[in-house]
Amino acid sequence: MIRFVTSRLFRAGLTVLSVMTFAFVVLRMSGDPAQVLLGPDVPQNVVQDFRDRWGLDDPIWRQYLSYLQAMMQGDFGLSMRDRSPAIDLVMQRIPATLQLTIPALILQLAFGIPAGIYAALKQGTLADRSVIVAAIVGFTVPSFVMGLLLVLIFAVTLGALPSGGASSWQHAILPVLTMSIGGIGVLARFSRSAMIEVMGAPYIRTASAKGVSWSDVVRNHALPNAAVPIVTIVGFMVGSLIAGAIIVETIFSWPGMGRLLIVSVTNRDLAVVQCILLLVAAVMVVSNLTVDLLYGWLDPRLRQTTSAH
Amino acid sequence: MNNLVEIRNLRVAFDGVPVLHGIDLDVAPGEALGLVGESGCGKSVTWLAALGLLPGKASVSGSVYLQGQDLTGAPRQALERVRGKRVAMIFQDPSSALNPVIRVGRQIIEALRLHRGLAGTAAKTEALRLMDLVGIPDARNRFNLYTHEFSGGQAQRLMIAMALAGEPDLLIADEPTTALDATIQAQILDLLITLRHEMSMATVFISHDLAAVAQVCERVCVMYAGKIVEEGPVAQLFDTPRHPYTQGLFDAIPSLSGPRRRLVPIPGTVPDPRHLPTGCAFEPRCARARTFCTQHRPELLPQPEGRQLACAYPVPVAQDAVQPEEEYQ
Ligand SMILES: Nc1ncnc2c1ncn2[C@@H]1O[C@H](COP(=O)(O)OP(=O)(O)OP(=O)(O)O)[C@@H](O)[C@H]1O
Numbered sequence: 254m255i256r257f258v259t260s261r262l263f264r265a266g267l268t269v270l271s272v273m274t275f276a277f278v279v280l281r282m283s284g285d286p287a288q289v290l291l292g293p294d295v296p297q298n299v300v301q302d303f304r305d306r307w308g309l310d311d312p313i314w315r316q317y318l319s320y321l322q323a324m325m326q327g328d329f330g331l332s333m334r335d336r337s338p339a340i341d342l343v344m345q346r347i348p349a350t351l352q353l354t355i356p357a358l359i360l361q362l363a364f365g366i367p368a369g370i371y372a373a374l375k376q377g378t379l380a381d382r383s384v385i386v387a388a389i390v391g392f393t394v395p396s397f398v399m400g401l402l403l404v405l406i407f408a409v410t411l412g413a414l415p416s417g418g419a420s421s422w423q424h425a426i427l428p429v430l431t432m433s434i435g436g437i438g439v440l441a442r443f444s445r446s447a448m449i450e451v452m453g454a455p456y457i458r459t460a461s462a463k464g465v466s467w468s469d470v471v472r473n474h475a476l477p478n479a480a481v482p483i484v485t486i487v488g489f490m491v492g493s494l495i496a497g498a499i500i501v502e503t504i505f506s507w508p509g510m511g512r513l514l515i516v517s518v519t520n521r522d523l524a525v526v527q528c529i530l531l532l533v534a535a536v537m538v539v540s541n542l543t544v545d546l547l548y549g550w551l552d553p554r555l556r557q558t559t560s561a562h
Numbered sequence: 563m564n565n566l567v568e569i570r571n572l573r574v575a576f577d578g579v580p581v582l583h584g585i586d587l588d589v590a591p592g593e594a595l596g597l598v599g600e601s602g603c604g605k606s607v608t609w610l611a612a613l614g615l616l617p618g619k620a621s622v623s624g625s626v627y628l629q630g631q632d633l634t635g636a637p638r639q640a641l642e643r644v645r646g647k648r649v650a651m652i653f654q655d656p657s658s659a660l661n662p663v664i665r666v667g668r669q670i671i672e673a674l675r676l677h678r679g680l681a682g683t684a685a686k687t688e689a690l691r692l693m694d695l696v697g698i699p700d701a702r703n704r705f706n707l708y709t710h711e712f713s714g715g716q717a718q719r720l721m722i723a724m725a726l727a728g729e730p731d732l733l734i735a736d737e738p739t740t741a742l743d744a745t746i747q748a749q750i751l752d753l754l755i756t757l758r759h760e761m762s763m764a765t766v767f768i769s770h771d772l773a774a775v776a777q778v779c780e781r782v783c784v785m786y787a788g789k790i791v792e793e794g795p796v797a798q799l800f801d802t803p804r805h806p807y808t809q810g811l812f813d814a815i816p817s818l819s820g821p822r823r824r825l826v827p828i829p830g831t832v833p834d835p836r837h838l839p840t841g842c843a844f845e846p847r848c849a850r851a852r853t854f855c856t857q858h859r860p861e862l863l864p865q866p867e868g869r870q871l872a873c874a875y876p877v878p879v880a881q882d883a884v885q886p887e888e889e890y891q
């Protein structure tokens with residue numbers, strides 16, 4: 254168990270480091286912060302001053318090493334725009350992003366999984382087909398289209414909900430819906446096929462043959478087996494939630510991390526972008542780790558057993 | 563009515579394609595009945611249909627009487643009281659027939675709770691007794707293990723323990739040894755024979771292995787393409803098979819006793835249920851077939867010597883068992 258966790262932690266660390274390195278290199282190769290931030294009409298000596306201060310003329314490997322060194326000491330760098338610590342800027346935005354992502358994840362789990370399982374148990378019926386069609390629509394329509402559609406219906410036509418901003422809880426409704434619909438579709442479809450597969454397994458027939466009632470077969474024999482593949486996909490969906498947050502916060506002018514990322518990338522605000530990417534990588538790594546641990550808990554075959562025979 | 567089970571004109575179709583064409587079959591209390599036939603002839607479907615375990619797309623007609631109670635069309639609750647309690651079933655691949663995420667002890671306890679109302683320590687004690695009975699060594703320490711921690715043979719023993727939990731009147735063993743090594747097969751067969759006598763429970767033994775059927779059963783039913791083609795005491799069918807298909811099955815296995823015979827596989831393959839011949843289903847593969855057979859489906863009819871037979875031109879009784887082989891050449 255300890256070996257398992259250490260090896261996973263090591264791999265997690267490696268993943269985070271690769272993301273950081275990749276982001277560092279790509280950001281520095283793809284545009285000059287001095288140009289973007291200062292604009293074209295600034296005198297040459299001001300630009301040079303700026304470049305010196307941020308060490309932009311150093312060879313990239315030296316910049317990288319000093320970046321790593323600072324990171325080791327918990328220094329995530331300063332924003333080039335207002336020279337406040339990048340980490341503070343990012344931290345300020347996290348609650349707003351969580352206000353969207355957590356309800357969206359809850360909606361996805363609460364609707365996607367039951368819909369898929371229900372469809373599987375009613376396989377071939379009209380109810381099943383309706384769930385499939387709704388799910389396909391849910392995950393094939395891109396979230397920016399879905400967002401605009403919802404705005405068109407609920408904000409523009411019905412005037413029932415605000416179309417942007419973050420001043421009340423009503424403002425969160427459309428962004429949360431936009432973020433969750435695709436995931437509900439994915440989860441419904443995936444849970445359906447996982448459940449159908451499990452319901453066809455020999456041990457389900459055994460359970461029925463021994464007299465277990467249908468509802469107990471589903472609850473006690475099928476669901477615990479279907480949970481294993483479903484947990485995997487939920488792990489993946491945490492990643493797509495973050496991607497969704499970037500788009501949705503932009504559409505709905507929601508003051509979260511996603512919008513900060515877009516603004517900072519446009520401005521080549523290197524420290525802020527790196528800080529956000531690091532955080533995203535960390536979230537992904539943690540969710541994968543959680544999935545791995547859940548696996549072992551759900552499926553005894555995947556446990557590193559040392560139990561005596 | 564002193565039969566335990568009486569199956570009458572049982573028919574099953576999947577998506578409109580009939581795969582069972584009217585099965586009539588009796589099982590007496592305590593008897594061991596063998597069910598043999600090539601793959602796909604409907605051995606499993608017969609008993610899955612009897613217990614209402616087929617998927618929804620299967621349409622079932624006919625009757626299955628369990629001591630007078632008709633199971634076809636019985637409400638779900640009634641079937642649930644029969645399954646495991648009156649009629650238990652074990653399957654071919656024991657390792658995948660047990661739930662992989664539930665501890666084996668709990669799976670046995672579940673059956674004890676359902677059928678004998680046992681809970682807590684009483685249930686655990688009884689489960690351990692059953693595990694001992696079927697020959698799981700060190701049951702106490704292995705009670706909390708999972709299926710994958712047992713070998714195939716051990717898993718089949720666990721399946722049997724679970725099947726015994728309800729003290730059924732009938733155990734359907736659907737090819738219980740097919741997935742196992744030869745030595746393990748023999749052990750499981752011995753176990754089934756012993757248990758049947760100890761618990762005086764009837765057994766339906768479905769198998770491809772005729773030698774095993776002869777070892778376990780008194781009576782045997784030969785099925786072909788969804789019909790019973792010959793039925794009778796094991797010794798009678800083994801010594802003087804009369805249906806050319808039965809004879810073909812015996813010729814295709816090495817004989818254990820008696821003179822050594824050349825192995826003659828039955829030519830051709832089992833017909834697709836969607837394209838059955840209009841006459842006797844075995845006619846295209848049958849060396850004895852005549853024009854009549856291409857037109858008429860033979861009925862299963864009682865014969866003077868006690869067996870039942872569905873064939874227009876059966877192997878003559880007087881004939882020596884070796885001779886018909888000539889006709890196949
Ligand atoms: N769930 C199902 N859906 C469609 N067809 C099925 C289904 N189960 C069985 N069949 C068909 O019914 C026929 C009888 O199958 P069955 O499983 O009873 O054969 P069997 O005699 O038990 O063969 P085996 O020795 O391979 O177990 C076959 O043609 C099979 O294809």
Ligand SMILES: [Mg+2]
Pocket residue numbers: 605606607736
């Ligand atoms: Mg079968």
